[in-house]
Amino acid sequence: MADGGDTGRSTSYQRAAEVASIDVNRPSEARLYDLFLGGKDSFEADRHLYQELLDIAPEAPRFAVENRRWLAEAVGLMIRDGGVDQFLDLGAGLPTAPNLHEIALESDPAAKVVYVDNDLTAASHGQALLADDQHAYFADADLTDPAAVFRHPVVSGALDLDRPVGIILGLVLYTIADTAEVRRIIDDYLAVVPSGSWLAMSHPLNPRDGSPLAEFAGSLENKLREAFPDVRFRTADELAGLVDGLDLVEPGLVDLATWWPDAENLNTGMALLLQVAVGRKP
Structure with missing residues (x-):
């Protein structure tokens, strides 16, 4: 494995000074998701949108937590069944507890x-949290540019691309409007990592079929678009196209309620909305 060591650490705080320039009057996707997980790093604009979303889906915070729990299970599956010991968490957002590297280190x-x-x-x-961590690294990069991500000194220093990598895309691709562009992004990541690498994806569904679930999804989608115009929940067929070519583990691309059929109180709109899949690159 490549030794991440201190590669890129000299640039760890290069954007910290820019935090003062944050527009506090506009919500941030990372801060909004952090609110749903119980975090406190937010501004009034984030909290206002958070409350409006709660008015539509009061159970949403629980399912943000369930998404994190599913991602933890996906990481464990990749370690246990795939022998993966290096992960790329794209669109990772704010640190939360437990972080994925803490979950991975347990296994x-x-x-x-x-x-x-x-x-x-x-x-x-x-960057501040992980500055001295030898098992977790933070790359300040745009996930929509896979080539730039892999060129980033933190990424290239920490990952050995001759061995399988676990790619994590947890509730992030819905912020990109063009489905063809999302497929291109996924393909570009998978093209760089070797056979035997894995991908875990969670993504909100909108069946767009006039059903109550579609109406519920549409109301959330429209509210999010007021702040993030590129938001797009996708149909089952669109989501299937994103993971086509991967060897999906059972039960395949399914909603969270189907993934955990024995879990209590998961058969709700939010659970049906959240689609998940884990697959291996052949």
Whole structure:
């Protein structure tokens, strides 16, 4: 494995000074998600949108937590079934507890996680938290440019691309409007990592079929678009196209309620809205 060591650490705080320039009057996707997870790093604009979303879906905070729990299960699956010990968490957002590297280290003490995000608040907190960590790294980069992500000195220093990598895309691709562009981004990441690498994706569904679930999804989608115009929940067919070509583990691309059929109180709109899949690159 490549030794991440201190590669890129000299630039760890290069954007910290820019935090003062954050527009506090506009919500941030990273800060909003942090609110749903119970975090406190937010401004009034974030909290206002958070409350409006709660008015539509009061159970949303629980399912942000369930998404994190699912991502933890996906990481454990990759370690257990795939022997993966290095992970690339794209659009990682603000640090939360437990962080994915802490989860990975419970299963494999040699595991490494590289977090990637270009949100100013996430970058500042992530770089500060992980400055001295030898198992977790933060790359200030835009996930929509895979070539730039892999060129980033933190990423290239920490990951050994001759061995399988676990790619994490947790509730982030819905912020990109063009489905063809999302597929291109996924393909570009998968083209760089070797056979035997894995990908975990969670993404909100909108069946767009006039059903009550579609109406519920549409109301959330429209509210989010007021702050983030590129938001797009996707149909089941669109989501299937994003993971086509991967060997999906059972039960495949499904909603959270189907992934955990024995869990209590998961058969709600939010659980049906959240689609998840884990797959291996052949």
